[in-house]
Amino acid sequence: MKTSFGVKEVVAVGIGAALFVALTQVQIPLGIPNTYLQPRAALLAFLAAVFGPIVGAAVGLIGHAVGDMFFYGSAWWSWVFPEAVFGIIVGVFAKKYAIKEGGFGKKEIIHFNVVQIIANAAAWILVAPVLDIIIYKEPVNKVFLQGVAAWLGNVVIIAILGTLLAVGYSKVGAKSSSLTKED
């Protein structure tokens, strides 16, 4: 688990959050009102997987809060914090995915996706609805249905876009193992 917070991490959080904010408005409609696939979720999963839990949490918190405020004029706090929960859970296993080292293969893809499904469930089916109830006192069945919808949407987009991003970056950014041994 990577816990150091150096210059690189500061910049990764800054630019990562800026990307997250810019992607706030990029949504893929599913045809059901107010339900979209959000590519920014894939971005967050990718950044957390590359830079670790602290960067993941910070990008989620700053990106979501700033994005909400800039585009929607208010921060929906009960949906800001789950973003950090998600970033932490995915980021904890950053070393295991070995994306930067160019080792993001089949085993790592499965690992990454299992983790993201669990992390999404913890964030959107558990934390977000509970906070909605505690902070905003919204109806229980409504917030859990919203949570499940968000969980499903995020799992799908991360499984596709997030995985592809990690695979692509693992190939491009591979430094330690870009040479293959000839037989």
Place this chain on the structure above:
Amino acid sequence: MARILTYEEKDTWIHRLSGVTKLIFFLLWTLISMLSYDTRVLLSMVLGSLIIYKMSKIKWRQVGTVFMFILFFLVFNLIAIFVFSPYEGVNIYGSRTDIMHLFGGYFLTKEQLFYEFNVMIKYVTIVPAVFMFIITTNPSEFAASLNRIGVSYNVGYAVAITLRYIPDVQDDFTKIKHAQEARGIEMSGKASLFGRIKNIASIIFPLIFTSMERIDVVSNAMELRGFGKHKKRTWYAGKKLKRADYIVIGVIVVITVAALIITFHDGNRFYNPFMK
């Protein structure tokens, strides 16, 4: 990619306040609106934020589109609450006064209307405060303010970088999008769902990979200039706290305490006009 709130330089007393003051004000204001469900508190906050909005001389064209969007979202949310739980208000206030029968099991009750009215003003109170905060605070000064209230300057700097690079990233996004369109990729809603994901990916991939390079470039530049060497740093854009700042901070602290006492003195967060 427009429709975004941005800082605009002006000379009002709110603009002259230090970023620290506005940040503390904003955080406490948000805290009250989160905790309280007391109609009296919320209504006075709506009034207060309208006064602040007026005094900060924000123009409607700066916030109009965002405001309409919030309104749309709010209405949608209120309808959703009613559809999912038409008797939430009845449960909360512990009484039931029917107004009319709508259809099936749906009755319109006074309690539900009152509850949804409270949900509405709870969101509305925070909006002018956000507008005020974003439009009257210089982003560079904001980073300095974060550091001043005790947040590590690394975090302050990360936020400053975020605010600094949002326009750049948006620019990149538009450029890449145009380039891909020039190559014949269909961006409108005509494509199938999988096609749409693919199209978005054709923008996002170059965008994220160039940003990863940018992270390297910027962090190398900062490292070369010795960023992170010392425990403290000074800020070019930081403002000293003046008398007006202390007054505003004092006032908002008093308001917060008063609001919380009024809200919680009877043991719960709700103001209940139905209880006789």
